[in-house]
Amino acid sequence: MAAPIPVDAKALADMALFASLPVPVRAAAAAMAGARTVARGVRIFDQGERAGRAHALLSGCVRITQSGSDGEEGLVRFIGPGEIFGCVPVLTDGLYPADATAMVDAVELSWDPADLLALMQRHSQIAINMVAIVGKRLGEAQERLRELATQRADRRVARTLLRLLDQAGRRTGDGVQIEFPLRRKDIADIAGTTLHTVSRIIADWERRGLLVTRHRHLVIRSPDRIRAIADAPGN
Amino acid sequence: MAAPIPVDAKALADMALFASLPVPVRAAAAAMAGARTVARGVRIFDQGERAGRAHALLSGCVRITQSGSDGEEGLVRFIGPGEIFGCVPVLTDGLYPADATAMVDAVELSWDPADLLALMQRHSQIAINMVAIVGKRLGEAQERLRELATQRADRRVARTLLRLLDQAGRRTGDGVQIEFPLRRKDIADIAGTTLHTVSRIIADWERRGLLVTRHRHLVIRSPDRIRAIADAPGN
Incomplete structure (x- = not known):
């Protein structure tokens, strides 16, 4: 774990968890938070473990x-920048329901569960x-x-x-890039299909110029044509 | 729609939404609620419709x-007695994400979304x-x-x-009955399989004495043996 990083209330302004709150409340939440850098590949928490902290991401991305x-x-x-993770257990059974791993070098904020609960109560x-x-x-x-x-x-x-475009799309010169470094297997997991099927579909779409893979990132060149496939009639 | 029914704060005592609240707060929530009976088969709200009310069930059951x-x-x-439904849109896009239909004669409570939001703020x-x-x-x-x-x-x-036993199980003379009137097709939908497969599996379990169907209700005679199947190694 790296040395602690001071947390600025401005860092909380873009988080949905702290939307519509007065600046002093965000400052109080920032003062209670701990920040740390997490190197790529590091496990942040383990499934089944007692939820000792409630988490939010400042930069980078995390795979759950x-x-x-x-x-x-x-x-x-x-999980992308500004999103919370491992926070629900604070209000349910107190155990992390999943593993969280940094996909790239990342900076996370976290709170003592009792502190976050007190903030929510207040x-x-x-x-x-x-x-x-x-x-x-x-x-x-x-x-x-x-x-x-x-x-x-x-x-x-x-x-x-x-959905990934909506969560983490960034416009580039030739399309919209998904900011998460995606493995084909990740897409297969989310779509509920096999690696083989996803690889075949993506290769076909690459051939047709709908998207391109660049340094582990997908760039969707034509979101409209992907949307047309998503909305196509029939099953 | 039947005539309005007076709402007693005691009716809210068993609802998870109002757990750990002082009696006067529950009384305030009850005073803001409207109650009505809903006959079996009646549609309570439609997917895509503006969420004009936030709902909770007092008795009966509802299919989403x-x-x-x-x-x-x-x-x-x-949705079983004591559970909320159609409440999340109050805090998101204001549209019901699904249809809700009474499966049996039911009594529901509902609130004006602005009232529920004000209660949550206070x-x-x-x-x-x-x-x-x-x-x-x-x-x-x-x-x-x-x-x-x-x-x-x-x-x-x-x-x-x-999961259905956990949500709506009631101990009977020869097992635990699931209080929802279940169609085989419902079980297939939740388990993500076909009606044909579910019918075959349930018939097999009936033959083996693990469960019995009684007036559209399933009685699980041996939850332990069902649990053993759920936890069986291999896929």
């Missing part, structure tokens, strides 16, 4: 994965913001479940890319 | 279903309770997603039954 009793590991989501807007964040994630998970049951793999992959 | 742009409908969850514990409720549902959805990607259908059906 979950294993079942059978040991099979699946990707749950990516400032209901923080709790209300958290309902909105968790509610949005629930909506996405339910959408994925429905898609898994009813849609063709290429539509599910298209929808997965659109 | 969601359709995609392709028109395919899937079951999202069952009493942060209500917002905190809502994070815990939505967070638990998110955890379940993620578990289902992981299972879909990695597990055999019989294990997924077993896990589906265990």
Whole structure:
């Protein structure tokens, strides 16, 4: 673990958890937070472990994965700058439900769970913001479940890319780049299909000029055409 | 719609949304709520419609279903007594994300979204309770997603039954009954498999004495043996 980093209240201004809050409240939350750099590949917390801290990401990205009793590991989501992770256990069973691993060098903030809970009790807007964040994630998970049951793999992959664009898209010269360094296997996990199927679909879309892979990043050259695939009639 | 029913604060005592709250706060929430009976089969709200009310169930059960742009409908969850539904849109985009239909004659409470939001602002514990409720549902959805990607259908059906037992199990003379009137198709939707597969698995378990169907209700005679199937090694 690197040396502690001072936390500036401005760093919290772009976080959905602290939206619509007066500056002094953000300052109080910043004063309670600890910040640290996390090197690429470092495990931030382990599934099943007592949730000793509640986390948010300042920069970089984090992969959240979950294993079942059978040991099979699946990707749950990516966390980008400004997003919280490992915070819900503060209000439920106190155990991390998944593993969190830095995908690139990252800077995270974290709070003592009791401090975050006290902040939420004192400032209901923080709790209300958290309902909105968790509610949005629930909506996405339910959408994925429905898609898994009813849609063709290429539509599910298209929808997965659109959701990642929405979460972490950055406009470049020739399209919109997804800021997470994506493995084909990650896309397969989110879309609920096999590595083989995803590789075939992505290769086809690359050939057709819809996207291009650049240094482990996908650049979507034509989001509209990906959207057309996602919305295509039939299964 | 039937005539309005007076709402007693005691009715709110068993709701997770109002847990750990002083009696006067529950009384205030009760005073703001409207109650009505809903006959079996009646649609309570429609997907995509403006969320004009935030809902909770006093008795009966409600089926939440969601359709995609392709028109395919899937079951999202069952709502039992004491549970909230159609409340998250108050804090997100203001639109119901799914349809809600009474599965049996039911009594529901509902609030004006602005009233519920004001309650949450004034009493942060209500917002905190809502994070815990939505967070638990998110955890379940993620578990289902992981299972879909990695597990055999019989294990997924077993896990589906265990989750329903946990949500709505009532001990009877010869086992534990799931209080929701379940169609085989509902179980298939939740477990992410086909009606045909579920019918085959349930028939097999009936033959082996693990469960019995009684007036549209499943009675699990041996939860331990269902749990053993859910936890069986291998996929």
